[in-house]
Amino acid sequence: MxxxxxxxxxxAEGVALGSRLTPGAVVLLEGDLGAGKTTFARAVARGLGVAEAATSPTxxxxxxxxxxRGPVFHLDCYRLRSSEEAADLDWEGLVAEGDALLVEWPERVREWLPPATHRVxxxxxxxxxxxxxxxxxGPA
Ligand SMILES: Nc1ncnc2c1ncn2[C@@H]1O[C@H](COP(=O)(O)OP(=O)(O)OP(=O)(O)O)[C@@H](O)[C@H]1O
Ligand SMILES: [Mg+2]
Structure with a gap:
């Protein structure tokens, strides 16, 4: 809907989602330029107890x-220049260590992504x- x-x-919606996520959540944020992905990701981070998400991932x-509960990783894959760069990311480490993974432009790293728990x-x-x-x- x-x-x-x-x-x-x-x-408010992002904060609410963040506060009900369980450990290991993988949240995909899809949408065109300026659609609100970063705005939403920061709100989710706040709901996960992140006090200072002021830095832009630009x-x-x-x-x-x-x-x-632990580290929250926010990825902005718009910055990726090549699939080698995506391959170089420590995906296993991010998944193992992160309480949550928030991914902007997930279509750019589709083959590397762990199964999503939420798609926005x-x-x-x-x-x-x-x-x-x-x-x-559920999975995207
Ligand atoms: N209803 C709304 N929800 C979210 N953002 C809004 C809304 N109305 C206006 N905005 C504005 O739209 C912009 C959204 O920017 P944001 O950086 O969150 O988008 P983005 O999808 O991450 O963009 P990019 O593709 O460049 O990463 C902000 O300047 C925000 O203030
Ligand atoms: Mg953004």
């Missing part, structure tokens, strides 16, 4: 935050203050 949410509503592929799809709407949001539990 797609819902049209304002930014505060989207953030200039790094992997961001590591401290959640209440965001899209632009005619109303520029809202985004269409679908949250599915």
């Amino acid at each position: 797609t819902r049209a949410l304002t930014e505060p509503e989207l953030v 200039y790094a592929l992997v961001h590591r935050y401290h959640g209440r 799809r965001l899209r632009h709407l005619d109303d520029p203050a809202r985004r269409g949001v679908d949250i599915d539990a």
